Amino acid sequence: YDGCEWKSGVLLTLFHFAEQLSDASTCIEALQVLRAMALNYPTLVSAYWERVSILVYKLLQSVVDEDSPTTWKASTRDCVGYIGDKVLTAAIKVLDGCLRAISGFKGTEDLQYDRLIDTPFTSDCIRSIRISSAPSYGFVEPEFGQEPIFQAGCDQWSEAIRKHIVLVLHHGSAVVRSCTVTCFAGITSSIFASFNKQEKDFITSSLITAALHDKTPSVRSAACRAIGVISCFPETSLCAGIYENFIIAVEANTRDPLTSVRITASWALANVCDSLRYRVDDMSFEGSKTTSQVVDSLIECSLRLTEDGDKVKSNAVRALGSISKYVKLRCMTSIKSLDEGVLPLAHQHSSNSHHLPCAGDSSWLERTVQAFLSCVTTGNVKVQWNVCHALSNLFSNETIKLQDMDWAPSVFSILLLLLRDASNFKIRIQAAAALAVPTTPL
Numbered sequence: 001y002d003g004c005e006w007k008s009g010v011l012l013t014l015f016h017f018a019e020q021l022s023d024a025s026t027c028i029e030a031l032q033v034l035r036a037m038a039l040n041y042p043t044l045v046s047a048y049w050e051r052v053s054i055l056v057y058k059l060l061q062s063v064v065d066e067d068s069p070t071t072w073k074a075s076t077r078d079c080v081g082y083i084g085d086k087v088l089t090a091a092i093k094v095l096d097g098c099l100r101a102i103s104g105f106k107g108t109e110d111l112q113y114d115r116l117i118d119t120p121f122t123s124d125c126i127r128s129i130r131i132s133s134a135p136s137y138g139f140v141e142p143e144f145g146q147e148p149i150f151q152a153g154c155d156q157w158s159e160a161i162r163k164h165i166v167l168v169l170h171h172g173s174a175v176v177r178s179c180t181v182t183c184f185a186g187i188t189s190s191i192f193a194s195f196n197k198q199e200k201d202f203i204t205s206s207l208i209t210a211a212l213h214d215k216t217p218s219v220r221s222a223a224c225r226a227i228g229v230i231s232c233f234p235e236t237s238l239c240a241g242i243y244e245n246f247i248i249a250v251e252a253n254t255r256d257p258l259t260s261v262r263i264t265a266s267w268a269l270a271n272v273c274d275s276l277r278y279r280v281d282d283m284s285f286e287g288s289k290t291t292s293q294v295v296d297s298l299i300e301c302s303l304r305l306t307e308d309g310d311k312v313k314s315n316a317v318r319a320l321g322s323i324s325k326y327v328k329l330r331c332m333t334s335i336k337s338l339d340e341g342v343l344p345l346a347h348q349h350s351s352n353s354h355h356l357p358c359a360g361d362s363s364w365l366e367r368t369v370q371a372f373l374s375c376v377t378t379g380n381v382k383v384q385w386n387v388c389h390a391l392s393n394l395f396s397n398e399t400i401k402l403q404d405m406d407w408a409p410s411v412f413s414i415l416l417l418l419l420r421d422a423s424n425f426k427i428r429i430q431a432a433a434a435l436a437v438p439t440t441p442l
Helices: 003-008 010-018 024-040 042-064 077-102 109-116 149-168 174-186 189-194 197-213 217-230 240-253 259-279 289-305 310-326 345-351 364-378 381-395 408-421 425-435
Strands: none
Touching: 010 024, 010 042, 024 042, 024 077, 042 077, 042 149, 077 149, 077 174, 149 174, 149 189, 149 197, 174 197, 174 217, 197 217, 197 240, 217 240, 217 259, 240 259, 240 289, 259 289, 259 310, 289 310, 289 364, 310 364, 310 381, 364 381, 364 408, 381 408, 381 425, 408 425
């Protein structure tokens, strides 16, 4: 497209049909196409954001307004409400797609890339991130692509929060609420950092409230997914109150009777545990009783989830791997060389800048290792891969002396068997990576 064609071409036609409140079917179809264009042609979004904002706001107001049910063609009020909810959902998905496109959101692969930096054999490699969208086709004329995506995304996210999201965040329809909460899962770290305190508090409190108090499983699941994304941002992890409330919300949903909710909650839990990396160098948490309680809660929740299905189990193992990497070891019954189970003062001092305070339960490491061994023998390929990765993290914990651990021979035997016999090459690679971590012989 060039600057003239888009004004009188497909986009204008789509906006025209999307504004037809008297024909819900056409309106919904047009909105679905607009969302697809936002996802597949993200560079176009900044050029027509103002039109999108006006359109979505108009639709949200029209459907949310209790006095406007007669606008829709339907024989009963219930049917009108159903059609109105479908229009709302389609409009919110357009908003979500546009916000993700204009802020440069690339999916959860962004989070995985950060973790690969710490993985043996991959830390020295440059990895191209695959984006789950079509090529970024855009306008020919340069003025449409000159504004940085980051700057544009900040302004438009702020506008969406105060203008659109507040209208439907507490809507009576669970589908509408779920789609609205899902929007928060598309925030990037740079965009979140640009928000003022009021906007950050609004987002985090909305997610915590939805995860803990919404009666609909799909809404709680959407809230957990957004928590899993935002918990990986350094800005969130530095705030103890938000971090601990996220843990409470996620932990509660790991007990949900629905497997789909537990899967999302366990994924969020693993991300929360991975964000412990941002607390390692924060002295305000060093030696904190609250932090010890938080770590204990994460450990107990993760260990419990290792007994769930494979989709939950793989996330639980990843969570335990992150905990094993960053939590200090002080008291272990299987440590042979330490008097009274206390690390020498010099060693404690040298580790303070690299690890969090130890967990209150001194048996956490033995229980964690036993969970790893159980999962690697009973879990599927994804579980086994995560166990190998988790063991890499555990071996990276400098407060753990592997040569003094009774369980070390069993763990290394399992890794050697996987390296030799595993049919999946990714498992063999990760087993080799784990074996390469220890710096001292057993």
